[in-house]
Amino acid sequence: xxxxxxxxxxxxxxRPPLRFTPGGLTFTVLALFLAVVWLIPLVWAVITSLKPExxxxxxxxxxxxxxxxxxxxxxVIARGDLxxxxxxxxxxxxxxxxxxxxxxxxxxxAFSKIPFPGRSWLFALFIAGILVPPQVLxxxxxxxxxxxxxIDTYTGxxxxxxxxxxxIIILKRFFDAIPRDxxxxxxxxxxxxxRILVNVVLPMSTPILAAVGIFTFVQAWxxxxxxxxxxxxxxxxxxxxxxxxxQGSYGILYAQNMAAAVLGALPLIVVFLLFQRQVVRxxxxxxxx
Amino acid sequence: MTAHADPAAPRKPRSGxxxxxxxxxxxxLPTRLxxxxxxLGFVAPFTLLFAAFLLWPMLAALWSSFTDRxxxxxxxxxxxxxxxxxxxxxxxxxxxxxxxxxxxxxxTPPLVVIALVMALLTNRVSGLGWFLxxxxxxxxxxxxxxxxxxxxxxxxxxxxLINAALARVGLSEVAWxxxxxxxxxxxxxxxxxxxxxxxxxxxxxALQGIPRQVHEAAALDGAGAWRRLFGITLPLLRRTTALVVxxxxxxxxxxxxxxxxxxxxxxxPNYAARPxxxxxxxxxxxxMNIGYASAVSYLFFAVIIVAAIIxxxxxxxxxxxx
Numbered sequence: 110x111x112x113x114x115x116x117x118x119x120x121x122x123x124r125p126p127l128r129f130t131p132g133g134l135t136f137t138v139l140a141l142f143l144a145v146v147w148l149i150p151l152v153w154a155v156i157t158s159l160k161p162e163x164x165x166x167x168x169x170x171x172x173x174x175x176x177x178x179x180x181x182x183x184x185v186i187a188r189g190d191l192x193x194x195x196x197x198x199x200x201x202x203x204x205x206x207x208x209x210x211x212x213x214x215x216x217x218x219a220f221s222k223i224p225f226p227g228r229s230w231l232f233a234l235f236i237a238g239i240l241v242p243p244q245v246l247x248x249x250x251x252x253x254x255x256x257x258x259x260i261d262t263y264t265g266x267x268x269x270x271x272x273x274x275x276x277i278i279i280l281k282r283f284f285d286a287i288p289r290d291x292x293x294x295x296x297x298x299x300x301x302x303x304r305i306l307v308n309v310v311l312p313m314s315t316p317i318l319a320a321v322g323i324f325t326f327v328q329a330w331x332x333x334x335x336x337x338x339x340x341x342x343x344x345x346x347x348x349x350x351x352x353x354x355x356q357g358s359y360g361i362l363y364a365q366n367m368a369a370a371v372l373g374a375l376p377l378i379v380v381f382l383l384f385q386r387q388v389v390r391x392x393x394x395x396x397x398x
Numbered sequence: 399m400t401a402h403a404d405p406a407a408p409r410k411p412r413s414g415x416x417x418x419x420x421x422x423x424x425x426x427l428p429t430r431l432x433x434x435x436x437x438l439g440f441v442a443p444f445t446l447l448f449a450a451f452l453l454w455p456m457l458a459a460l461w462s463s464f465t466d467r468x469x470x471x472x473x474x475x476x477x478x479x480x481x482x483x484x485x486x487x488x489x490x491x492x493x494x495x496x497x498x499x500x501x502x503x504x505x506t507p508p509l510v511v512i513a514l515v516m517a518l519l520t521n522r523v524s525g526l527g528w529f530l531x532x533x534x535x536x537x538x539x540x541x542x543x544x545x546x547x548x549x550x551x552x553x554x555x556x557x558x559l560i561n562a563a564l565a566r567v568g569l570s571e572v573a574w575x576x577x578x579x580x581x582x583x584x585x586x587x588x589x590x591x592x593x594x595x596x597x598x599x600x601x602x603x604a605l606q607g608i609p610r611q612v613h614e615a616a617a618l619d620g621a622g623a624w625r626r627l628f629g630i631t632l633p634l635l636r637r638t639t640a641l642v643v644x645x646x647x648x649x650x651x652x653x654x655x656x657x658x659x660x661x662x663x664x665x666x667p668n669y670a671a672r673p674x675x676x677x678x679x680x681x682x683x684x685x686m687n688i689g690y691a692s693a694v695s696y697l698f699f700a701v702i703i704v705a706a707i708i709x710x711x712x713x714x715x716x717x718x719x720x
Contacts, residue, residue: 140519140526144533150591151536152550153559170562212444224430225437231445232571238452240706244652244675245699248682248691249455249462255469269451277444302436331541333655334675338683352543353659363551370544376537385531388539392596393603 151374158182158367165363181364182372191369193344194351195376198330201347203265205329208271213321217280218306222292234276243269247338254339261342266340270329276321279394283317284310304391323384324391330377348373462692481693491668491694494677495701497582501657501673502650504586509641509646512590513597518627520598521605531537531602535595542592546659549588550575553660578628581666585657590659592656593649597642604638605631640713654679674698 157165158181160174190243219225220232250269251260259265286308295305302344311318334351343355352373356366381388463481467474485491520530536547552559553574561571579686608631616626632639654675657665665672665680672680678698682691 136469137523137526138518140516140523140530143516143519144526144530147533147537147591149559150548150552157551166557168557170557170559171613195610208447212447213411213441216444219437219440223437223440224434225434227440228437231441233421235444235448239553240450240703241452241456241699242648242652242702244654244678245695245702246455248678248688248695249459250451251682252462252467252469252688253455268447272444272447272451302433302440327539331539333542333659336554338679349543349655354539356543357546366547367485367551370547374544375539377541378536381536381539385528389531389535389599389603392599 140302154370157363158371162362162364181362181368184365185368185372190351190355191348191372194346194348195373196273197263197345197351198347198349199376201263201270201336202326202329204263204267206271206326208267209273209325210318210322212271213273213276213280214306214311214318216308217277218302220277221281221284222305222310223302235277238272239278240317243306244334246249247334252337253336260339261345263345266336266339266345266347267329269335270332273325276325279321280314280317283314287313294335309364316387317394319384319387320391320394322391323380323387324394327377327380350372459692459695462469462689463696465689467689467692469683469688474689477689481690484673484690485693485697490669490677491674491697494672494674495697497671498651498653498673498675501582501586501589501653502647504583504668505589505650506643507562507592508586508590509597509650510642513594513642514601514635514639516594516598517601517605520602520618531599534598537592538595540592542655543659545588545592546656549584550660553584575628575660576667578667578670581661581671582657585653585660585671588660597620597646600642600645601635602640604635608634614696644709644713647705647709648702651702674701 133234135382152237156172156174159177159179161176161178161180164171164174164176220228246269254260254265257265259268291309291313295309300308330347331349333353336347336352337354340350343351345357352369356369404710423497462474464476465474466477466480516530516534520527523530553561555561555571555573558574560574564571566696572580574580612630612634613626616630621629630714652675653673657671657673658676658679661671665676669676674694678691681687681694
């Protein structure tokens with residue numbers, strides 16, 4: 110609430126006024142040049158996906174297709190596995206996000222507002238957990254999941270991704286900044302901690318919840334290594350794993366590969382366009398800690 | 399323990415003082431107990447997941463690293479330091495570790511400098527903010543396989559966009575992904591394109607936090623744009639730079655996904671683009687050697703911790719000063 114509006118007004122304040130100086134023009138040209146360079150691979154992927162397969166490997170490279178066609182999209186969609194991967198990614202990223210929000214909000218609230226025995230050493234343990242890269246855990250986790258019979262299940266793919274102690278720290282910092290008066294007023298009315306959390310703290314925390322939620326969703330959606338290790342059945346693969354391991358095996362059909370890439374990229378690009386502010390906030394909050 | 403004794407103290411008299419709330423008084427004593435139980439209940443779900451999917455696997459891997467555990471057999475036996483001795487003498491370990499380190503050294507400078515330039519430009523140029531933010535940040539949102547499908551296509555000899563462009567300006571083609579000397583560079587280029595947007599956003603947020611008055615005051619004093627950049631903006635961004643460099647180095651040390659997919663899982667010619675995590679995956683899942691792969695995992699963990707300590711030493715002091 111207050112932090113966002115402060116940032117927003119600050120942003121408006123810092124934006125330099127429109128001034129057309131030679132220096133400013135140079136900067137604009139330079140910025141546009143960089144932006145175009147960064148967009149070329151994306152544009153090239155979209156263009157290729159609209160070419161007939163025979164045109165993709167033509168040797169003087171042509172930018173625009175001679176005969177634009179949606180044939181590559183039709184083939185990819187008719188095959189059906191991409192839709193399955195999109196569904197799997199959606200289910201897994203949603204479950205990971207929901208569980209992360211619930212478990213981290215509860216824990217962060219407890220660390221911020223409730224005195225309980227062992228609070229400081231448990232918090233220290235979680236902070237230490239940030240230092241452990243998930244990549245270190247793939248071997249023992251695979252072993253453990255095999256033992257539990259959770260390989261090739263949504264549960265097995267999703268659960269290890271929920272353990273993100275960094276989110277507790279981000280949320281706790283936000284909760285710490287909420288003045289104690291609000292919570293004490295609710296306590297006087299006889300509210301317990303769960304009611305204070307749900308009725309007082311959470312409504313004040315929507316920006317940070319959106320930021321943490323969207324950031325977690327993007328990370329879970331794009332996670333490659335663990336889903337790659339723990340899903341061997343193509344029907345359980347997520348978008349990055351399916352596109353990475355199965356799509357390539359269809360052979361060198363560039364228009365189809367690019368059509369699949371475009372379709373696989375679309376959901377998060379749409380999320381970004383819809384929630385640009387929250388995505389930016391999530392990234393900067395998680396990054397700046 | 400002392401930390402939570404004092405927030406509880408002011409609460410009790412307040413809740414007990416209003417005479418209207420007589421039922422509060424008998425509850426005043428167990429409040430502490432109730433708080434303890436509620437607190438433990440609130441942290442329990444995360445703690446369970448943390449214990450099951452972080453603590454336990456960490457300990458299990460430590461134990462496995464002293465056994466000959468394999469995916470091919472169900473039984474395993476204690477082999478002492480055998481895995482660690484094998485690791486010390488295994489050239490593939492040190493080669494893949496070198497690939498990881500080299501990638502980190504090659505990718506961190508452009509990922510920091512280009513991000514900074516992008517953020518300075520975006521902050522300076524007016525009217526294009528949305529378009530620039532989208533262009534620079536959108537690749538970061540792509541799933542890795544989308545990135546590698548696009549770049550494998552761009553790196554193609556003959557009809558790939560990059561080689562076609564090189565040919566057009568009269569340069570010779572480069573066998574980006576099939577030459578031992580260029581494959582890691584190709585991974586670096588792809589990574590810079592893919593992930594620079596994250597650092598860009600961190601810099602942009604920091605730049606937008608610099609009050610405009612600072613610049614105006616300097617401009618009134620006659621400082622030109624470059625003097626303001628090097629005299630004011632960059633020094634004010636020093637802490638952000640330290641943070642971006644730290645995050646980037648740790649992220650680069652974790653190289654695997656794009657290197658694996660760009661080389662179709664082979665690690666490139668002569669494993670020139672197989673990082674240490676690639677070697678963990680190969681020895682664990684291809685050779686099924688869980689015990690040995692666990693030892694290599696711990697070596698990687700040690701590298702991350704050492705890098706974190708070095709960075710802390712290097713960057714904490716200037717951060718405190720400013």
